[in-house]
Amino acid sequence: MTQKLSRVISSEYNGFQVEHALLKLALKLIEQVQKDTHLMEMPPSSIAVKLTSGSTWKYLWQAQFDKLELKIPLSDPRFKLPSWIVNEPGSYTDHQKIYWIGCILRAAVLGGADCTGTRWKKSNTVTYSGLRSSWYKRRMGMLHSPEALIGEYATVSQWTSELLMHCLQWPGFESSYIRNQVIANIENLNDLKHCIQNRLKQLEELVCQTSNLPTIPSEIYRPEQTRNTFRIVTVQQLQPTSELFKLHGARLESKEARAIHREHLAAICKLTLRTLEAKVKAEESPSKPYCDLIVFPEVSVHPDDEDLLKRLADKTNAIIFAGYVFQDKDDKLVNLARWLIPTYKDGSRQWVIRDQGKEHMTKLENKMGVTPHRPCQHIFEVHGHGEATFKMTGAICYDATDIKLTADLRDKTDLFIVAAYNTDVKTFDNMAAALQWHMYQHVVICNIGEFGGSTIQAPYKQQHEKVISHVHGAGQISINMADIDPHAFTRVTKTYKETKAPPAGFNR
Structure with a gap:
């Protein structure tokens, strides 16, 4: 041809x-x-x-x-x-x-x-x-x-x-x-x-062969750290609720919805910063409130409120992964999560912005006319933490249940992050418990506070170390913080926590 x-x-x-x-x-x-x-x-x-x-x-x-x-x-x-x-x-x-x-x-x-x-x-x-x-x-x-x-x-x-x-x-x-x-x-x-x-x-x-998806690797250079850990914060907010979407539509563009949504997000960002400040004070550290990654739920941020996230990232030096409310893409309604990545060179800060699309729609999204759009899978190779680089990637809610995608990513990443807006908390709890071992890496799920169930899990051998954080109960605001070891399951010499044996076929 x-x-x-x-x-x-x-x-x-x-x-x-x-x-x-x-x-x-x-x-x-x-x-x-x-x-x-x-x-x-x-x-x-x-x-x-x-x-x-x-x-x-x-x-x-x-x-x-x-x-x-x-x-x-x-x-x-x-x-x-x-x-x-x-x-x-x-x-x-x-x-x-x-x-x-x-x-x-x-x-x-x-x-x-x-x-x-x-x-x-x-x-x-x-x-x-x-x-x-x-x-x-x-x-x-x-x-x-x-x-x-x-x-x-x-x-x-x-x-x-x-x-x-x-x-x-x-x-x-x-x-x-x-x-x-x-x-x-x-x-x-x-x-x-x-x-x-x-x-x-x-x-x-x-390339994600079984899910037929191109993978785009990007290198991220973080400020050099003396510690080997990677600090993650999951932000379980309450707005926007499912009722707010019913009243004001998928884009949440009405004045009433915008006022409620922005005020709540601003309060949540302030609460996240105060939590990090409390952590620094408890550690008696003279440094500013520092974090490496902040995760927000699916459809939790309006694009007009991106300035709030960027200010939070500037104050904490954090990478942010956040689900955005439904947006138009080529005259079609799509679901996306955005990576906001600050990069530093010669004393200046620039933004790397990448949108992770969603391929698999829920029944409710199909009724709303949301169209699948996932042109690629982004993988970020993070420099500046410990003895080597590590790789992280993200997915939006229902996409994480695609066993083809998670199988493709198992040998390619060290940290799998899911932005969720999920009513079936028990299923996602079980999924996190399964994926953390089958993918043999840390798994982060951040759900909306209306339903709860945000969690960070990893395949450590001791039962009390597997679940690093977990929030149960509906209708709760929760700012969860955890320092993880991103090299725990690829490091040749195990000198930290004892890990489980990898699943069959693990090649890293």
């Missing part, structure tokens, strides 16, 4: 927005320009893509590319090589080829002909969002973050951002912004090819 590249990337379901497919396109572009340069400086509208037999456009991230070919050469100044790149008369240098490949890749992930644009949304927060003038000026100062390229449902990682940053360098670019040394050391096409091949191999090893 042959199709114009411009048509594929401008379609509603642009498969090149998934990192796996984008890197496969990059390898095909490298292969093509190494053989001949007839595609050089051509826009996507001049390039035809052919998939191998058995591959489909629907699952482009799984597809294999047969060939790229030139279709009706067109001139587009946005894909012409700028004068600042090292050149040689009569031939294209590797630096020029790498720049052009970067242009095609950026256009593909953006889904349009202008490779210099962004999808950055306007916000009340003043922040750098790239140059907004003509494409000619935007080439010097392009913003490559996943949020700018795709949005909060980012299906590419910071790794892709750094690759584009390296390919599309402009005069005066500071290479210290690239953390990945392999990318920073790319000097020619062969270096670029080997770098992409290694990354693609890593991505393919992380």
Whole structure:
């Protein structure tokens, strides 16, 4: 099957927005320009893509590319090589080829002909969002973050951002912004090819095979800690109640609902901060109230109240995983949970924002017209805690009951987090008790206070150590705190709590 590249990337379901497919396109572009340069400086509208037999456009991230070919050469100044790149008369240098490949890749992930644009949304927060003038000026100062390229449902990682940053360098670019040394050391096409091949191999090893889901790994750099533990807080709030949704609709947009919801969330954030302050005081520590991860329930935060979460994260240095009330996505109602991740460099704080979608709907959600939307599974590799990195991921309520997903994630993560809004507390209690051993890692479930049942569990051998925290009883506000050892079940030398033997087939 042959199709114009411009048509594929401008379609509603642009498969090149998934990192796996984008890197496969990059390898095909490298292969093509190494053989001949007839595609050089051509826009996507001049390039035809052919998939191998058995591959489909629907699952482009799984597809294999047969060939790229030139279709009706067109001139587009946005894909012409700028004068600042090292050149040689009569031939294209590797630096020029790498720049052009970067242009095609950026256009593909953006889904349009202008490779210099962004999808950055306007916000009340003043922040750098790239140059907004003509494409000619935007080439010097392009913003490559996943949020700018795709949005909060980012299906590419910071790794892709750094690759584009390296390919599309402009005069005066500071290479210290690239953390990945392999990318920073790319000097020619062969270096670029080997770098992409290694990354693609890593991505393919992380694919959730049984649930047919691409996994996007992202590296998170936390402030270095002297302790090995990872502090988690589960926030069991009361609002929004099921009655509030019945009265004011799935989006909770009425003035009455917004007033009730925001006031309650503000009080809960204040209570969370006071709880952490009490912990610090009890430990007689001079540090500020510190936390590593704060988890809120499913559909518990309105997007207009995100500022409250960010202020809480700033005061505690915490990563936040919170379920957001139902939102519109491409004119469809969806359920999502948002990761708000503060990152620190050179004394400044930036936000990494990722939305985790939900695939499996409950009967009530089906009645409300909520549509499944889970483009990928995010896994975060956390640096700065103890002797090694560890990996965490999250799911929304009913998705956690999918045994295919949890089986896929078992050998890939060290911490599984579930944001829930669940009436069947007993079932989720049993699920947590089962998953903590079958996945062989810490399992965190944060439920709404209307129903209760928030818990943190881990497969330690001693019965009293398995349940780290658990809140029973309906109609309760509860701020639960626990310091966990994220390396407890992957550490070779067991020097801490005694753990159970791993389940059969555990490969980490």
